[in-house]
Amino acid sequence: MLKFGVKSAILGTAVYYTVEKGVWKDSSTSSELYNELEKGVSPYVGELKKQVPYELPPLPSNDKVSYLCKHYWNTGVKATFRFLINLPDHATNAVTKTYNSLSAALEPVEPSSKSSDGKK
Known part of the structure; x- marks a missing residue:
């Protein structure tokens, strides 16, 4: 339960911070x-470049970030509507499987033809 609380606090802080900053x-x-973030990170990236033996890729441009945000947003919207379109079929299948499982579990058990001592 503690892990859930810590994760919730981190998520809440992240959401609050992004809303407060205007994301x-x-x-x-x-x-x-x-x-502003790019300018703030630039000095640290310079220090990191000195310590890391290989070249780091540049931060993506605003156009790329904007394109990626739009692309993933649209992908999410399409997936949501695909799920909603298929929801009646999935619900019907789930209800049918549940009904069949419960029916099989509730079928009366036929008594054995042998008695407990092994005689008929």
Whole structure:
């Protein structure tokens, strides 16, 4: 239960921070935040480049981030509607399987033809 509480606190903090910083506002606010983040991270990236023996890829441009956000959003919307379209079929299958399983479990057991001492 403690793990769930810690995970919930981290998630809540992340959501609060992103809302407070304006990630979920209009695109110009999000773009400004991205540029601010890029400027803030740049000195640390320079230090990291000195310590890491290979070249790190550059941060994605705003256009790429915007495209990826739109792409994954649209993918999520399509998957949601695909699920909703198939929901009646899935619900029917689940109810049928549940009914069949319960019917099989509740069938009366036929008494054995032998008595407990092995005689008929």
